[in-house]
Amino acid sequence: MASMFTRVLSGRNTAVIMAGLGAGTLVSSYIMTQESGVTAGEKIKLYPPSADYPDLRKHNNCMASALTPAIYGQLRDKLTPNNWSLDQCIQTGVDNPGHPFIKTVGMVAGDEESYEVFAEIFNPVIKDRHNGYDPTTMKHPTDLDSSKITSGMFDENYVLSSRVRTGRSIRGLSLPPACTRAERREVERVTVQALSGLKDDLAGKYYSLTEMTEQEQQQLIDDHFLFDKPVSPLLTCAGMARDWPDARGIWHNNEKTFLIWINEEDHTRVISMEKGGNMKRVFERFCRGLKEVERLIQERGWEFMWNEHLGYILTCPSNLGTGLRAGVHVRLPLLSKDSRFNKILDNLRLQKRGTGGVDTAAVGDTFDISNLDRLGKSEVELVQCVVDGVNYLIDCEKKLEKGQDITIPSPVAQFRK
Amino acid sequence: MKFFQWDEWTANSSQWERFSCTIKQTLHHDLVLENRQTPQRVHTPTGKIGIFVSSQSSSSSSTPQPTKTAVMPFGNSHNQLKMKNTSEQEYPDLSKHNNHMAKVLTPALYENLRSKQTPSGFTLDDVIQTGVDNPGHPFIMTVGCVAGDEETYEVFKELLDPVIQDRHGGYKPTDKHKTDLNPANLKGGDDLDANYVLSSRVRTGRSIRGFCLPPHCSRGERRAVETLSVEALGALTGDLKGKYYALKNMTEAEQQQLIDDHFLFDKPVSPLLLASGMARDWPDARGIWHNDNKTFLVWVNEEDHLRVISMQKGGNMKEVFTRFCTGLTKIEELFKNKGHAFMWNEHLGYVLTCPSNLGTGLRAGVHVKLPNLSKYRQFEEILKRLRLQKRGTGGVDTAAVGGTFDISNADRLGFSEVELVQMVVDGVKLLIEMEKRLEKGQAIEDLMPAQK
Numbered sequence: 001m002a003s004m005f006t007r008v009l010s011g012r013n014t015a016v017i018m019a020g021l022g023a024g025t026l027v028s029s030y031i032m033t034q035e036s037g038v039t040a041g042e043k044i045k046l047y048p049p050s051a052d053y054p055d056l057r058k059h060n061n062c063m064a065s066a067l068t069p070a071i072y073g074q075l076r077d078k079l080t081p082n083n084w085s086l087d088q089c090i091q092t093g094v095d096n097p098g099h100p101f102i103k104t105v106g107m108v109a110g111d112e113e114s115y116e117v118f119a120e121i122f123n124p125v126i127k128d129r130h131n132g133y134d135p136t137t138m139k140h141p142t143d144l145d146s147s148k149i150t151s152g153m154f155d156e157n158y159v160l161s162s163r164v165r166t167g168r169s170i171r172g173l174s175l176p177p178a179c180t181r182a183e184r185r186e187v188e189r190v191t192v193q194a195l196s197g198l199k200d201d202l203a204g205k206y207y208s209l210t211e212m213t214e215q216e217q218q219q220l221i222d223d224h225f226l227f228d229k230p231v232s233p234l235l236t237c238a239g240m241a242r243d244w245p246d247a248r249g250i251w252h253n254n255e256k257t258f259l260i261w262i263n264e265e266d267h268t269r270v271i272s273m274e275k276g277g278n279m280k281r282v283f284e285r286f287c288r289g290l291k292e293v294e295r296l297i298q299e300r301g302w303e304f305m306w307n308e309h310l311g312y313i314l315t316c317p318s319n320l321g322t323g324l325r326a327g328v329h330v331r332l333p334l335l336s337k338d339s340r341f342n343k344i345l346d347n348l349r350l351q352k353r354g355t356g357g358v359d360t361a362a363v364g365d366t367f368d369i370s371n372l373d374r375l376g377k378s379e380v381e382l383v384q385c386v387v388d389g390v391n392y393l394i395d396c397e398k399k400l401e402k403g404q405d406i407t408i409p410s411p412v413a414q415f416r417k
Numbered sequence: 418m419k420f421f422q423w424d425e426w427t428a429n430s431s432q433w434e435r436f437s438c439t440i441k442q443t444l445h446h447d448l449v450l451e452n453r454q455t456p457q458r459v460h461t462p463t464g465k466i467g468i469f470v471s472s473q474s475s476s477s478s479s480t481p482q483p484t485k486t487a488v489m490p491f492g493n494s495h496n497q498l499k500m501k502n503t504s505e506q507e508y509p510d511l512s513k514h515n516n517h518m519a520k521v522l523t524p525a526l527y528e529n530l531r532s533k534q535t536p537s538g539f540t541l542d543d544v545i546q547t548g549v550d551n552p553g554h555p556f557i558m559t560v561g562c563v564a565g566d567e568e569t570y571e572v573f574k575e576l577l578d579p580v581i582q583d584r585h586g587g588y589k590p591t592d593k594h595k596t597d598l599n600p601a602n603l604k605g606g607d608d609l610d611a612n613y614v615l616s617s618r619v620r621t622g623r624s625i626r627g628f629c630l631p632p633h634c635s636r637g638e639r640r641a642v643e644t645l646s647v648e649a650l651g652a653l654t655g656d657l658k659g660k661y662y663a664l665k666n667m668t669e670a671e672q673q674q675l676i677d678d679h680f681l682f683d684k685p686v687s688p689l690l691l692a693s694g695m696a697r698d699w700p701d702a703r704g705i706w707h708n709d710n711k712t713f714l715v716w717v718n719e720e721d722h723l724r725v726i727s728m729q730k731g732g733n734m735k736e737v738f739t740r741f742c743t744g745l746t747k748i749e750e751l752f753k754n755k756g757h758a759f760m761w762n763e764h765l766g767y768v769l770t771c772p773s774n775l776g777t778g779l780r781a782g783v784h785v786k787l788p789n790l791s792k793y794r795q796f797e798e799i800l801k802r803l804r805l806q807k808r809g810t811g812g813v814d815t816a817a818v819g820g821t822f823d824i825s826n827a828d829r830l831g832f833s834e835v836e837l838v839q840m841v842v843d844g845v846k847l848l849i850e851m852e853k854r855l856e857k858g859q860a861i862e863d864l865m866p867a868q869k
Contacts, residue, residue, distance in 0.1 A: 052636045055698075
């Protein structure tokens with residue numbers, strides 16, 4: 001008996017065969033049972049975890065790397081207090097095998113408790129994705145004091161725009177993959193109510209996706225503010241596009257420099273942006289705005305999901321910690337053609353994307369350059385990292401313009417000791 | 418025959434874990450578990466419920482709270498959670514919707530049904546999710562709801578009966594559906610003009626009683642359906658003998674051949690299907706079986722448990738239908754020998770995932786060239802009177818290419834299989850006659866049919 005199970009649990013390949021066998025033998029046993037109306041409770045016993053274990057042989061995502069049959073067996077029948085299950089967390093990773101070069105995360109949380117109840121799978125996934133960060137032993141620093149940023153003004157001959165984004169979840173309400181319509185509407189209500197309390201340069205207006213006029217919609221598209229129903233199967237398979245566009249909307253301040261998405265991939269996505277290279281000001285507004293919103297929701301007895309190991313809790317494990325992506329659109333015509341470009345970015349802990357955002361290609365020589373990391377370093381540290389990194393890249397570009405040589409910088413340290 | 422005992426498996430799996438981990442890992446694992454904080458629900462001064470995770474690591478006093486056990490390993494399992502909110506708070510916004518579900522689901526009905534679920538845990542929101550996510554089209558009325566198991570049609574009959582009535586031409590909850598799979602009852606149908614009719618095809622679906630349907634089934638259930646189906650189909654003989662191709666094990670060569678034969682089905686892309694959850698875990702436990710002659714084909718675990726297709730080039734619909742009936746009857750017998758029946762009852766006929774396919778689930782059709790008739794101003798009206806439907810040759814939601822149409826029966830429920838195929842045979846004969854007349858520049862008003 002022990003050897004059979006060792007075989008089962010030692011490899012996914014054999015597990016799949018066993019799953020097939022398991023199903024086959026139970027089918028024969030079905031003759032004994034009644035033909036219709038098998039209750040859920042009875043089904044649980046008929047389909048042991050081995051029969052339900054997903055076929056992950058062709059998969060390349062963090063979930064598939066970490067989900068052994070043993071872990072699946074232990075977690076399959078557990079539920080969070082909101083009745084969210086493991087299968088629901090991993091569905092997106094099962095449905096999207098991934099790409100040989102790009103390792104996606106492959107799972108989402110349905111609520112704050114998911115990270116706890118399913119810690120046995122979330123922790124290795126978090127470790128994989130966040131450079132070895134161990135939620136069981138390490139603490140994540142939160143620092144939203146923008147005054148600490150130095151050299152935060154870029155050369156505007158190169159930097160076209162600066163942007164900082166993050167997400168925030170409202171504690172006590174389920175996350176987008178799991179939320180009911182009423183919960184989603186509650187997130188909208190709580191957030192919009194808080195935002196209406198913002199003043200001065202942060203004062204603004206909410207545009208609900210369901211009630212938007214044609215004109216408002218066009219304006220938001222022109223401003224590059226409008227988000228659309230997700231089409232990426234990574235998101236739709238996780239269930240976050242249900243009931244679209246119910247309770248989704250966009251809030252932005254009158255100056256169009258502070259923007260909040262409601263109920264897209266997370267409860268809220270908070271974005272501070274402006275044309276030009278004044279990253280310090282962008283980050284200052286970001287921190288101020290975030291703290292104001294937090295104060296306003298706390299006045300009514302709500303708060304953000306946060307804990308000292310995982311930082312701010314968001315739907316995708318890749319966004320834990322700060323959930324922060326600080327980036328610029330920067331022209332680097334010479335550097336981008338240099339064979340050392342990618343290595344330089346790697347060492348600076350930076351990532352390049354096309355100017356259309358994630359999964360787009362660069363247009364011309366303009367790149368979206370942002371921080372790679374999210375968890376294990378504070379907001380200030382990450383923004384400073386982007387500031388220092390982009391300044392270095394611009395320096396390289398200028399050197400290349402003058403025909404001078406550039407050097408690859410030494411790698412930036414990973415986690416704070 | 419022994420099957421997996423759940424308790425044995427868990428006991429042994431945790432044993433194995435302890436053996437195979439290094440001592441260091443095991444100790445770390447246990448230590449960490451004991452010290453992990455547990456979320457506690459507390460009430461804030463304003464009465465809102467919040468969750469606080471204690472920041473100091475407590476020692477032995479806080480044992481991990483037991484997590485609740487799952488009812489089902491999949492699906493919309495948090496229905497009880499929704500009951501905490503009012504019906505009004507949960508009711509979907511259907512103001513821009515045009516589908517059968519949206520027409521029927523009033524707030525009052527939502528309130529009545531939302532606390533219910535089928536024995537396997539399928540809830541009202543599961544039924545309607547696809548209709549909420551897909552508002553529909555001003556001209557095309559989609560159904561907007563699906564079943565997760567056989568009991569869905571019973572538990573949610575207050576919603577599904579009016580939807581069925583609306584979709585199936587006034588079919589009442591008290592009506593009885595007749596099943597007739599005797600091809601001898603079909604008159605003619607063996608001589609549709611092959612100059613016009615390029616191919617003939619009959620398809621239906623079957624669901625295996627006792628298993629959940631594609632929107633709701635777990636991977637284990639889907640695999641069980643596949644295993645059972647492959648066993649049953651493997652026992653077919655004579656001109657029905659054939660082979661199974663699992664989607665995930667297919668070779669490049671096999672895949673190309675199936676594409677060339679127009680047999681291969683792909684992962685659904687239609688949001689109508691995706692939103693209902695039937696594409697989960699693709700391509701696990703999906704596959705295609707076909708006979709060596711390539712005239713009888715079964716899809717496993719696509720939109721339904723089984724889709725059964727009989728087809729061939731040319732206009733001999735009678736032969737196609739005969740093979741269809743023979744094959745279906747044999748398959749049903751093979752399943753019965755293993756102790757399984759198809760889902761069927763005398764009110765709804767064969768039970769399938771989409772209410773639009775209830776009854777016979779049958780679509781009998783031809784690819785037919787009607788370049789002149791299709792431009793005739795009363796083409797739509799003729800089809801309507803003949804109870805026929807046109808599609809493009811790519812199937813549902815495609816456009817016709819070069820005057821060649823897919824013409825099939827519009828009905829599924831309330832008529833028997835023989836009656837529906839008869840309508841197609843008679844109707845297509847008439848359409849071809851009209852086409853021939855129009856070719857010669859002759860009038861066709863005298864051929865206009867009465868409403869069937």
